[in-house]
Amino acid sequence: MSSSVPRLALTGITKRFPGVLANDQVSFSVGPGEIHALLGENGAGKSTLVKMIYGIMQPDAGTIRWNGEPVTIANPKAARKLGIGMVFQHFSLFEAMTVLENIALGMDATIPQRELEAKIREVMQHYGLKLEPRRIVSTLSVGERQRIEIVRALLLNPNLLIMDEPTSVLTPQEVDQLFVVLRKLAAEGCSILYISHKLHEIKALCENATILRGGKLVDTCDPRVETSRSMAEKMIGGNLKDIQRQPGAEFGKPRLEVSGLSVATTDHFGTSLKDISLTVRAGEIFGIAGVAGNGQNELLLALSGEVPTDSADAVRVDGVKVGRMAARDRRGSGLATVPEERNGHAAVPDFTLSDNAVLTARDRLGMVKGGLIDARAARTYAGEVIASFAVKATGPGAFAGSLSGGNLQKFIMGREILQKPTVLVVSQPTWGVDAGAAAAIHQALVDLAASGSAIVVISQDLDELLALCDTLAVINGGHLSPPMKVAEANIEDIGLLMGGIHGQTTAAEVAAAEGHIHAPQA
Amino acid sequence: MRLKLEKRPEPSTLMLFVTPVASVLLTMFIGMVVFDLLGINGFRAVIDIFLTPLLASYKWQDVAVKAAPLIIIALGLSVGNRAQVWNIGAEGQYIIGALCAAGVGIAAGTAGGPLVVLVMIVAGIIGGMAWAWIPAVLRTRYDVNEILTSLMLVYVAFQVLAYLVGGPWKDPNGRNFPATAPLQPSQELPILFPGSTVHLGVLIALILPFVFWLLMSRSVFGFQIRVVGSAPQAARYGGFDTKRTIILALLISGAMAGLAGALEFTGALGTINLGFPSNYGFTAIIVSFLGRLNPIGCLIAGIVLAVTYVGGQVAQTTVHIPNATAGIFQAMMLFFILASDILVRYRVRLVGSASSAQGVKA
Numbered sequence: 001m002s003s004s005v006p007r008l009a010l011t012g013i014t015k016r017f018p019g020v021l022a023n024d025q026v027s028f029s030v031g032p033g034e035i036h037a038l039l040g041e042n043g044a045g046k047s048t049l050v051k052m053i054y055g056i057m058q059p060d061a062g063t064i065r066w067n068g069e070p071v072t073i074a075n076p077k078a079a080r081k082l083g084i085g086m087v088f089q090h091f092s093l094f095e096a097m098t099v100l101e102n103i104a105l106g107m108d109a110t111i112p113q114r115e116l117e118a119k120i121r122e123v124m125q126h127y128g129l130k131l132e133p134r135r136i137v138s139t140l141s142v143g144e145r146q147r148i149e150i151v152r153a154l155l156l157n158p159n160l161l162i163m164d165e166p167t168s169v170l171t172p173q174e175v176d177q178l179f180v181v182l183r184k185l186a187a188e189g190c191s192i193l194y195i196s197h198k199l200h201e202i203k204a205l206c207e208n209a210t211i212l213r214g215g216k217l218v219d220t221c222d223p224r225v226e227t228s229r230s231m232a233e234k235m236i237g238g239n240l241k242d243i244q245r246q247p248g249a250e251f252g253k254p255r256l257e258v259s260g261l262s263v264a265t266t267d268h269f270g271t272s273l274k275d276i277s278l279t280v281r282a283g284e285i286f287g288i289a290g291v292a293g294n295g296q297n298e299l300l301l302a303l304s305g306e307v308p309t310d311s312a313d314a315v316r317v318d319g320v321k322v323g324r325m326a327a328r329d330r331r332g333s334g335l336a337t338v339p340e341e342r343n344g345h346a347a348v349p350d351f352t353l354s355d356n357a358v359l360t361a362r363d364r365l366g367m368v369k370g371g372l373i374d375a376r377a378a379r380t381y382a383g384e385v386i387a388s389f390a391v392k393a394t395g396p397g398a399f400a401g402s403l404s405g406g407n408l409q410k411f412i413m414g415r416e417i418l419q420k421p422t423v424l425v426v427s428q429p430t431w432g433v434d435a436g437a438a439a440a441i442h443q444a445l446v447d448l449a450a451s452g453s454a455i456v457v458i459s460q461d462l463d464e465l466l467a468l469c470d471t472l473a474v475i476n477g478g479h480l481s482p483p484m485k486v487a488e489a490n491i492e493d494i495g496l497l498m499g500g501i502h503g504q505t506t507a508a509e510v511a512a513a514e515g516h517i518h519a520p521q522a
Numbered sequence: 523m524r525l526k527l528e529k530r531p532e533p534s535t536l537m538l539f540v541t542p543v544a545s546v547l548l549t550m551f552i553g554m555v556v557f558d559l560l561g562i563n564g565f566r567a568v569i570d571i572f573l574t575p576l577l578a579s580y581k582w583q584d585v586a587v588k589a590a591p592l593i594i595i596a597l598g599l600s601v602g603n604r605a606q607v608w609n610i611g612a613e614g615q616y617i618i619g620a621l622c623a624a625g626v627g628i629a630a631g632t633a634g635g636p637l638v639v640l641v642m643i644v645a646g647i648i649g650g651m652a653w654a655w656i657p658a659v660l661r662t663r664y665d666v667n668e669i670l671t672s673l674m675l676v677y678v679a680f681q682v683l684a685y686l687v688g689g690p691w692k693d694p695n696g697r698n699f700p701a702t703a704p705l706q707p708s709q710e711l712p713i714l715f716p717g718s719t720v721h722l723g724v725l726i727a728l729i730l731p732f733v734f735w736l737l738m739s740r741s742v743f744g745f746q747i748r749v750v751g752s753a754p755q756a757a758r759y760g761g762f763d764t765k766r767t768i769i770l771a772l773l774i775s776g777a778m779a780g781l782a783g784a785l786e787f788t789g790a791l792g793t794i795n796l797g798f799p800s801n802y803g804f805t806a807i808i809v810s811f812l813g814r815l816n817p818i819g820c821l822i823a824g825i826v827l828a829v830t831y832v833g834g835q836v837a838q839t840t841v842h843i844p845n846a847t848a849g850i851f852q853a854m855m856l857f858f859i860l861a862s863d864i865l866v867r868y869r870v871r872l873v874g875s876a877s878s879a880q881g882v883k884a
Contacts, residue, residue, distance in 0.1 A: 328761025344753040359760040
């Protein structure tokens with residue numbers, strides 16, 4: 001717990017961007033060895049605050065004290081010199097290089113390679129991080145890649161480690177391993193600033209939490225005595241709505257049938273789909289869990305028709321063979337999709353919302369007459385989406401790129417849902433979306449299913465899938481596991497499937513990989 | 523204090539209009555300074571190049587005739603540029619278009635009349651399209667950069683022209699000069715105002731911008747072009763075929779360049795010689811950007827660039843500077859418009875001392 005002098009103390013930190021006050025008089029402190037959570041919805045100002053602590057941005061006003069001394073952190077190098085390390089949500093690694101080369105590139109000082117390797121092995125052994133320094137990054141799982149970033153930060157013997165949404169890409173087992181490392185670090189006196197929106201993790205890990213909303217500090221609490229719900233409500237500043245669904249609803253006829261779908265990836269670092277089969281019936285929400293990069297993107301593209309398949313039989317919508325159809329014709333047959341990436345894939349950032357409505361709704365909603373676009377119909381529809389999904393935007397004429405991530409996601413989901421598709425496939429429907437918006441999106445999906453549509457949700461957020469879906473399968477290395485009923489699913493088993501322990505070959509690969517690792521397990 | 527570029531939340535509409543005008547004014551100013559430093563009356567040169575053609579009514583028809591091909595070619599290039607397809611070879615498509623029109627005219631012999639002229643023009647359009655089809659196929663099938671291939675084909679086109687006018691199509695009565703026989707009057711484009719040089723092509727150049735405006739801003743096709751240029755992945759997601767869009771964009775720009783070549787041949791020059799290529803295809807690139815890839819903008823920018831063409835000739839006689847001077851002004855304009863483009867998406871801000879006090883303890 002915090003002793004007399006906090007390791008890091010912020011007072012009155014204010015940061016203003018054009019049109020937004022990102023941080024407004026934020027003050028809090030982190031003691032030595034404390035694991036401190038920074039909580040808040042998207043756009044609450046967490047990232048901005050952390051960027052100022054790590055020297056990426058400068059506060060407009062306020063003081064940062066480090067071990068009681070006021071400091072100006074001019075850049076990340078200065079932050080690292082003080083003993084502040086950071087592990088970002090998105091890794092900056094070169095796929096074609098080894099772990100060792102990647103770490104060497106990120107070091108401020110030049111250290112002979114052999115010395116560096118010895119140091120890396122020492123750090124890994126000490127914290128029980130399993131990683132082979134000579135492996136090529138492209139062959140590593142996301143969890144292993146994150147370990148590179150952690151080792152990189154630990155090599156500097158930090159006194160404060162900032163972790164930005166570290167568990168969003170990990171399997172439950174990997175999360176547990178990460179927590180062991182973080183607790184050990186804290187026990188040795190290193191302070192940890194932990195940013196996450198997964199409240200049960202914060203409950204399990206952190207002893208203090210600072211809650212931001214709209215750039216302001218709204219509350220501090222002890223997560224160990226709070227409930228996830230109470231913290232969520234503090235975050236959004238209101239009551240959290242539960243998903244309303246009718247109990248014991250029966251599923252109807254099969255609406256989406258995928259059988260033996262195999263697609264070879266064209267991307268060097270992509271994943272090929274191998275013999276994927278699934279059936280989703282009317283009223284059913286089918287979840288696909290898995291760690292990022294296991295074929296989720298490829299599956300979405302194969303279902304949307306952006307990458308048509310060789311066999312017309314492989315994908316059927318309401319019995320119609322759509323496997324060879326391109327995206328536009330599949331939409332015509334009632335299949336709508338929402339890809340994971342909002343900017344530049346699901347929406348065009350420098351188009352207006354109205355034009356973005358034309359992008360996918362033009363045929364289904366009759367916005368085209370004689371080759372010309374009916375701009376009024378597009379505007380009306382965009383306005384409808386904005387109103388019924390409570391999208392915060394200046395109107396149908398607002399540029400998609402000017403919306404916050406959560407609001408754009410609400411618009412995109414609304415644009416597809418209001419077209420009343422018979423089958424809807426969505427990837428990461430609430431990625432980077434705040435709790436309030438996520439609840440609204442979940443409810444809309446449940447309502448769409450209740451109206452008789454079949455829905456597939458591809459997500460890395462296991463909690464989301466467990467709360468939302470009726471049926472669940474796990475994708476790993478391009479294979480899809482047999483489906484299981486969510487009511488009967490066991491988190492441990494799902495975690496193992498996500499980690500790839502489901503077949504002879506994969507198990508052998510894992511064993512082979514383990515054989516390379518010299519560092520003993522902690 | 524230092525300058526800082528800050529991304530605007532939305533592209534600035536004001537800057538979209540201000541920057542082209544500012545580019546023209548800056549070009550005039552810098553040109554004046556440079557010529558003064560060279561010991562030439564810079565003020566006079568700039569006045570003659572940019573204003574005399576507008577103020578002297580007898581120059582208007584020259585401006586109109588020169589603006590027509592620039593506008594027509596720029597319209598096509600803007601479609602390609604919107605789709606992020608960079609056709610640098612409009613000059614070649616223009617040459618081939620004119621040659622195809624000439625070929626039809628020669629084949630028709632003494633026959634003339636509206637139908638023959640129409641076929642000549644259609645042949646020009648098809649010729650330009652065919653020439654642009656080569657880089658289109660290379661790009662979509664083999665991923666060959668269309669900037670290089672379209673540009674190289676300009677030189678091929680010029681060699682084809684040189685061969686034809688110096689060989690098979692050489693005018694037997696032309697004292698052995700490499701040129702085609704002058705077009706017979708019945709194969710010429712009608713003149714709009716008797717006694718002037720203003721031909722039907724000028725009217726076409728006035729109407730086409732509005733057709734293209736409708737196409738680009740209202741039609742599904744225009745939408746498709748814009749999505750493919752702005753976010754190719756979103757275009758595929760929205761059900762548009764990216765490759766087909768790229769091919770179409772190149773074919774349209776080729777068709778427009780071919781049309782301009784055929785109109786120039788049948789309307790203005792009436793003969794093709796080695797001097798036929800007059801860089802309209804390259805200058806139209808400047809017109810396209812100065813006009814902000816907007817069809818109506820191309821109309822205005824085409825007139826501005828035509829003014830510098832005509833004005834260059836004026837300055838040649840008044841301040842005795844080479845005709846190439848107009849080219850320098852045109853190039854400067856392109857540089858300024860491309861450089862000032864950044865102001866549409868970014869704003870310049872003066873940053874105070876807060877962040878310059880790096881490393882100083884607060």
